[in-house]
Amino acid sequence: MSIKSFAARIFAKIVHKQTQKWAQNPVRAQEKVFQDLISKAQNTTFGQDHDFASISSHEDFVQKVPVRDYEELKPYVDRVVAGEKNILWPGKPLYFAKTSGTTSGAKYIPLTKESMPEHIKAARNAILSYIHETGNAKFVDGKMIFLQGSPEMEEINGIKLGRLSGIVAHFVPNYLQKNRMPSWETNCIEDWESKVEAVIDETLPENMSVISGIPSWVQMYFERIIQRTGRKVGEVFPNFNLFIYGGVNFEPYRAKFKELIGRDVDSIELFPASEGFFAYQDSRTEKGMLLLLDAGIFYEFIPADRFFEENAPRLTIAEVQTGVNYVLIISTTAGLWSYNIGDTIAFTSTDPYRVVVTGRIKHFISASGEHVIGKEVEEAMKAAQKETGISINEFTVAPQLSPEKGLPYHEWFIEFAEDQDDLDRFSELLDLEMRNQNSYYDDLIAGKVLRPLVITRVKKGGFKEYMKSVGKLGGQNKLPRLSNDRKIAGKLHELSQLKE
Template sequence: MGVKALLSKPLAAYVHRKHQSWIDSPVEAQQTIFKNILNKAQHTRFGRDHGFSGIRSHADFVKAVPVRDYEGLKGYFTQVKQGEKDVLWPGKPLYLAKTSGTTSGTKYIPITRDSISNHIDGARDALLAYVYETGRSQFLDGKLIFLSGSPVLEEVGGIHTGRLSGIANHHVPGYLRTNQLPSYETNCIEDWETKLDQIIEETIDQNMTLISGIPPWVQMYFDKLIRQTGKPIKDIFPNFQLFVYGGVNFEPYRKKLFESVGKQVDSIELFPASEGFFAYQDKQNDSGLLLLLNSGIFYEFIPTEEFFNENPTRLTIGEVEVGVNYALVISSNAGLWGYSIGDTVKFTSVKPYKLIVSGRIKHFISAFGEHVIGEEVEKAMKLTMAKFTNVELIEFTVAPYVSQSHGASYHEWLVEFARAPHNLDAFAKELDEQLQKLNSYYYDLIKGNILKHLKITPLPAGTFREYMKSQGKLGGQNKVPRLSNDRKLADGLLEVSRK
């Protein structure tokens, strides 16, 4: 065992003991964060505008600070982007994380000197939690790859600006830099396909032990390796031990990815975003992610059915319940206040507080009043594939098809199969029945002949990749929306498939 693997074990034990203090006192930990960030930001422009100096309780905060998304806070973000100081947090941000939005276009999320440790320590502690639980640390002696965006930063308003993954690349601990692949020069390549070819050249003969990235892009890396060598990943990288991922639900990709590997490897799920690093999987046999309650972020939770109400209920950590879908709202030492990140979560445990990411608050289908969410379509697909074990999936998305004729509308599932079902009609029937079980509104619309049963439209190999490429979103941290309430994505995919 090498020095890095050996020294990681006492460090993992130390971090575990340190975390146990806030895990055992979660409400108190959150209250301390709440008071600290309000106190530090009271003299900022936002703090003065919202009377931070007079806020004494969460109830006061709810009255003073409404829930807003990026668009709602855009005036403040614009001032930050223009280089003004003391707008949302004292001074100027250390970085601006550039991320693609929908209605807002490109978003610029501040990362401050106070908040950068949240991003860096969260990822580090996820690996140390794995070492502490399993005792397996040999992966730290091999080569580690993080499939990420370019680390090249530009200046906006005098602030270093780039993709979050690129920013994080500048903060990889020195003791891991000698293990890290690809090279800095390769990581700077903007074109994903060119970059991937170079990554393969640099890694194909290396002792890869940890591979990290968003599952569909990791799968593309594996596919190219297999085509080039004719071998499964386990034979190319015999010491591959740990897969680290986040950003999307892994379940639709799990089967094909592990078949590509050719053996089971351990995995860790992360819950990172430009707005903060929120949670990570700390137990191999527990899919719940440990919510980080002592990392500069104060959390609020809105029951999803109330989210679009004028005055929704805003719960703190001590008030949440297991099994309820909540929209996640944060206030943090990055200068985000009452900020809706757009994700929905569901707690799997409150001792300690663990959750899963259940979807996106704006990613739903309700063209006919069915209120279908991402968690439901992904679970329906998972349950269906469990019955059709020969099927392999690459990617899918769901959109409504609205007909002017009564009873002729339906949900269209656009699916790219690696291995299609022998009987597509039977697969579609099972998928439809699973969704009916998961969503009573959808069931009622089907039984009432308002909607036809869902339709699966198989797409040619490479359609999703070509569509994402056409949108300038190939590779890196970009994700395909699982479902949408309009036809924009679906029609774009169909157009690409016909070329």
């Protein structure tokens, strides 16, 4: 055992003990975070506008601070971007994480001297948690690759601006610098396809032990390696045994990854966002990710089925239940207050508090009142794949309310890993599992309001072409799993092969 791996195991044990302290006292941990946030932001513009000085409880907070999304918080953010101090949080941010917006174009998410270290600590602790549980620290001696955005940054009114993954690249600890790949020069390549080729050039000769990134883009990296070498990824990198991912559910990709690698590898799931690092997988045997309750983030949870009510309940960690779909609301040391990040989660455990990401509150299908969410289509896909052994590369779902003939239906755009001649059984299994997952969908099928789902096969590389056509190829960009309209579907039809 190397000195580095031995030290990692000792450090992992220390961090585990620290984690247990707050994980075993979750309500107290959140109360402390809440009081610290209110106290430190009292004299900011936002704090004065919302009378933070008189807030002493969550009930007070609910009365004075409404839930907002980025568009509603934007007047304050614009003042921060303009260079003003003490608007949302004391002083000025260290960085802005630039993300894709909706009606307002780009979004600028502040990262402060208090919030930025929490991103780094959470990513580190996720790996240390794995080491503590498994005793496996050998991978720290190998090379580690993190497929991410460019670390190059712009500047706006004295504040640096970039993609979160690129900003994080500036904070890689010294003891990992020699292990970390790709090189700075390669990481700065903007064109994703060129970047992947350069990453392969650098990594093929190396002892790769850890690979991290969004599954769809790591899959592209793996496929290119196989094209280059004619060998499975696990043969090219015999010591590759840990895959770290976040941002999307890995289950639809798991079978394909095993095929590309040639064997199973351990994985760690993360729940990071520009707005905060919320959770990481802390157990190989328990479902869900440990919600980080002492990381400068105060959480509120709104039942998703009541989210659009005028006075929807805003629950604290002490009030949640397992198995309920909640919209995640956050207040942070970056100055985001009762902020709706758009993600929905469900608790798998309350001792400790573990969550799974179930989708996006804006990404659903309810064109006929069915309110299908991301978790349901992913579970249905997982079940159909398991039953048939069919592997897929990517998929998304949209409603078709005006078909040329017959009843409306849900259209599943699927890029299969291999050509499939007969998809009747696969379609039947998908539809049956969807009916099991969602009683409203089942009622609509039974009542002949909708007909069973229809699969449209997307040609090989079609989803990559789509993402490229909308300027979102690579990096941290993710394909929406669901749409309630036909915007994505219309473009994909241009890339489709044969409608079933």
